[in-house]
Amino acid sequence: MTSVSLVDVTKRYGQAPPSVDRLSFTIEDGEFFTLLGPSGCGKSTTLRMIAGFVAPTEGTIRFGDKDVTGVPPYRRDTGMVFQNYALFPHMDVTANVAYGLRMRREPKAERADRVRQALDLVGLAPYADRRIQELSGGQQQRVALARALVIRPSVLLLDEPLSNLDAKLREETRGQIRQLQQEFGITSVYVTHDQAEAMAVSDRIAVLESGVLHQLASPREIYHRPATAFVANFIGRSNVVTGSLTGRDDQQVTVELEDGSILQAPVHPDTLSATAAVGETVALSLRPEAIAVDGPAPDAADREVGTLHARVTGVEFTGATSHISLTAAGGQELLVSVTDSQDLPEVDTDVALRPDPARIWTVTP
Numbered sequence: 001m002t003s004v005s006l007v008d009v010t011k012r013y014g015q016a017p018p019s020v021d022r023l024s025f026t027i028e029d030g031e032f033f034t035l036l037g038p039s040g041c042g043k044s045t046t047l048r049m050i051a052g053f054v055a056p057t058e059g060t061i062r063f064g065d066k067d068v069t070g071v072p073p074y075r076r077d078t079g080m081v082f083q084n085y086a087l088f089p090h091m092d093v094t095a096n097v098a099y100g101l102r103m104r105r106e107p108k109a110e111r112a113d114r115v116r117q118a119l120d121l122v123g124l125a126p127y128a129d130r131r132i133q134e135l136s137g138g139q140q141q142r143v144a145l146a147r148a149l150v151i152r153p154s155v156l157l158l159d160e161p162l163s164n165l166d167a168k169l170r171e172e173t174r175g176q177i178r179q180l181q182q183e184f185g186i187t188s189v190y191v192t193h194d195q196a197e198a199m200a201v202s203d204r205i206a207v208l209e210s211g212v213l214h215q216l217a218s219p220r221e222i223y224h225r226p227a228t229a230f231v232a233n234f235i236g237r238s239n240v241v242t243g244s245l246t247g248r249d250d251q252q253v254t255v256e257l258e259d260g261s262i263l264q265a266p267v268h269p270d271t272l273s274a275t276a277a278v279g280e281t282v283a284l285s286l287r288p289e290a291i292a293v294d295g296p297a298p299d300a301a302d303r304e305v306g307t308l309h310a311r312v313t314g315v316e317f318t319g320a321t322s323h324i325s326l327t328a329a330g331g332q333e334l335l336v337s338v339t340d341s342q343d344l345p346e347v348d349t350d351v352a353l354r355p356d357p358a359r360i361w362t363v364t365p
Helices: 043-051 093-103 107-122 137-148 167-184 197-201 219-223 228-236
Strands: 006-010 022-029 032-036 058-063 080-083 155-159 188-190 206-207 211-215 239-248 252-257 262-266 281-286 290-295 308-317 321-328 333-340 350-355 361-363
Touching: 006 197, 022 043, 022 058, 022 093, 022 211, 022 262, 032 167, 032 197, 043 080, 043 155, 043 188, 080 137, 093 137, 107 137, 137 155, 137 167, 137 350, 155 167, 167 197, 188 197, 206 219, 206 228, 206 350, 211 219, 211 228, 219 333, 228 239, 228 281, 252 281, 290 333
Parallel strands: 032 188, 032 206, 080 155, 155 188
Antiparallel strands: 006 022, 006 058, 206 211, 239 252, 239 281, 252 262, 281 361, 290 350, 308 321, 308 350, 321 333
16 A cells, blocks of 8 residues: 655646646555546546656656656556456456456465455455456446456556446445545545545545646535536536625625625635635635525615525426526526425426535635
């Protein structure tokens, strides 16, 4: 086990903008760390630079105290689970799992014991003699995981390992991966574009967009305290509204939106709410479940501080909750989630919305 550190790592291809731009962070020993972002954001490139398959244009990669920037992949002591599993179809399950050990010239008896243990861990011992083509997608994924774990690597790398599975199997398998990671205590770097997947398994998440790190924090902090409008919109569902900061004190900032509505957000140290100046344009993140429908909209002259006014454009029943779609002045689209026991407004009615002041979060536009 070991920590992994990236210091000002950049990757450029030709004259195009950097695929990864000055990326710096440390993955702690035994941590389950996720690189999250949309397609093309640089997360797989970052993983492949950690693995050694891609060389950084600039910057340094360290495993513990060792600089591995120029070290070839086979000398980095990593196990890799690829998106397409990269299994050998002409070999059975046992031979696939044993491949890394054979390349390391482990004694035959030792290989057999460790393969048996690895297959037991992933629940595939009864399938040891099966051909790869005879396995389901979920079983193939577990073979790939067993092959990565059997060599007992210092760092486990997983590149969208669940993307080829259906939704139910993804949920089951991600729990198995997390359980095995915790049992081994192995430093793991996981790549995904699936927000729910990242939130469910990660100790910390690095959110990337266009090769730039927007935020690095725990799943709970990223959800409740997004650093930028991109993070607020990408993680879960959020309403991001923009306005001018018109006042502040030690406890709260006051923001006037484009439609004249005024919201107040709490001040938190070391965040934009504590550093933005009066007159600066800021964005506010309002989670749908943190907004209450506060009855019919009053006349414009009677609007209260802390409320928004919008017209209901749709109501969607989803079971335990209902989603209310709305449009505010200026065309700003909003979403509110309420428990199904509440009375729901009619479509084409104007309503007042009251965000929970404690849940309004100031973010970089």
